[in-house]
Amino acid sequence: MKLNRLYGLITLIIPFFIAAQQNYKLTKLNNFYSFISVEISNNEPLVISENILFTSIKLEFQQPTELPLKIGYKKTDGSQNYLTAHISDHADEGFNGSFSTPLQVFEIPQKEVKLDFGNIKGYVKIHLFYAKPINGSIVSNLNKTTNPCDKPQMISYTEWRAGLPDPKPPKEATEVEHLVVHHSAGSNTDTNYINTVRNIYLLHTQSNGWDDIGYNFLIAPNGLIFKGRDPQGVADEDNILGAHFCGKNQNTMGVCLMGDFMNARPTEKAVFSLKYLLAWKLKKDRINAFGQTNHPKPSGSLLNNLCGHRDGCSTDCPGDSLYAMLPKIKAEASRIADSCGLTLSHLNSIKNKGVTIFPNPSQGFVTLSINNSISNPSMMVYGLAGNLVFHTSFTPNIPFEIPLCPGLYFYKLLENKAPFHQSILKIEQ
Ligand SMILES: [Zn+2]
The missing domain is CATH 2.60.40.10 (Immunoglobulins)
Known part of the structure; x- marks a missing residue:
């Protein structure tokens, strides 16, 4: 869903210089979300040091810029590190006109971050999230499904959402005709995937104001599948109306591969999980992977039944690399679904x-x-x-x-x- 690019971790360890702190006011909405609105007018770094912890940050601007900005934070060993983030001129879901960085998730909770805006000037809104770390022991080899035709095993909402606010009812069921593939545009080096999912959930629910995480499913680089939106008893989780397709979410199911796949390719494990998840859904709902259906119904333009986010919205998502892989993923998911007994209603056996x-x-x-x-x-x-x-x-x-x-x-x-x-x-x- 995220539309922006993150150009990776810079591993240089640069000593922070003394920053002339600019005046800002932090608004703490609850224990999970705070924000700062500030005008950047000089080249001095902004140090955010408050009596709160945060685990991720997103910066939102009023105008686009190609200039990079740097985010200084502490690594697990206590050393200082910098993330380099770029602003995208692509609108985030339902937020046309917002120019923001991808969500930057930290390895450990931070007390202080230093933002070096370089030559970027103007008004910036800084979104800060705090997802308390939870025991990562649930990260097991859940993706090793014994029967390839079965529904893949997944991490449940209650496991990854522990200690975070509940999603808001009511949920709405939708009949799925389109399977939409996304990337998160986040880091390709994160290894604490539960932490990342928890922070995406806070971004979507606290800052974006959505009722739940936008996607039906998320897939980590190690192949783990996370259930996304909580159906709250309304329907199966793959038939719950999401928030991932620029306001045209009817008849779609959204799957997000965690990472930035503009230039990098997703891992084989992630692609493996994606193929089997898509194949399972193709067979379950008798969807022709190669077909096209009007979207939104009844008079929208034709959209591939298995598509990328960019096929229906103005966005780079799911990244050039992953998008180029979709035809092969489609062919293989279709082959798996066929081998699992998918016979489409208008086709004889x-x-x-x-x-x-x-x-x-x-x-x-x-x-x-x-x-x-x-x-x-x-x-x-x-x-x-x-x-x-x-x-x-x-x-x-x-x-x-x-x-x-x-x-x-x-x-x-x-x-x-x-x-x-x-x-x-x-x-x-
Ligand atoms: Zn997307």
């Missing part, structure tokens, strides 16, 4: 028609053999993004050419224009 396509992979020439006789057979071939790239009629058992570049494709076979089979086709050099 592959077994009834006895379809074989060979060779597959091919070099462009294929033969389709079909056990049953069918009339007016045709083939539609789609790119993995769901765009139609080729269609042809064909005669079973006679080779024909598919004149496409090497790559992975999705195809449907039709009888009298009614689809009866779909699968993946690979074309090689």
